[in-house]
Amino acid sequence: MGDVYGQPEAVTALHQVVRDLEEWRAGRLDWNEVTKSFLLAGPPGTRKTLLAQALAGTAGITFVKTSYSDCQRYGHQGDFLRELNASADRASAGAPCVWFLDNIDSFHRRGQLVSGYMIGVINGLRTLLDRLSATEGVILIAATNDVERVDRRLSAPDGTSTRFDVSL
Incomplete structure (x- = not known):
């Protein structure tokens, strides 16, 4: 991460994760x-x-990337969710x-949801995030251009679902 400039808080937080991973791999830090x-x-x-x-x-770990558009190109909801889960399987x-x-x-x-398709997709994502x-050994990172559009149950520590603990 030495080549990343201009985002000191994010870089500092992610450097801590690298140190934590080293400690975890050495058996000196519990995963939780x-x-x-x-x-x-x-x-x-x-x-x-x-x-x-x-x-x-x-x-020195694997990087698995996906997005809504990566999964959407597979078409129907079942195909979308299959691809989303396949990315999670690759990560695991x-x-x-x-x-x-x-x-x-x-x-x-x-x-914002008006269709059963999108409700099913969000529920599938929530289940997948809980599993991951x-x-x-799996570090979850999500990116957004608009935090206000992210479902709070995906991004806020409300204790009822997987969430993203640190916002950078």
Whole structure:
């Protein structure tokens, strides 16, 4: 992450994750003590994806990236969810790794949902995030251009669902 400039808070937080991963791999830190989920927020072009890639590269771990549009190209809801879950399977199999969800705001908030398709997609994402959150060795990172559009149950620590613990 030495090549990332201009985002000192994010870089500092992600360097801590690298140190935590080293301690976890050495057996000196329990997995539930590692800060393992982040929501990177900022306008397009602020290098959110680069930060996630830099974390994986610096830590020497696998990087798995997906997004709403990556999954949407597969079509119907079942195909969409199959691809979303396939990315999670790649992350679990490659652990330790970073699972990166770009443009999480594309998934809409519950109040914006008008179709059963989108409700099913959001529920599928919540289930997937719960599964990945419980998987030792998986760091969850999501990126958004618009934090207000992210479903609060995906991004806020309300205790009832997986969430992104640190917003950068």
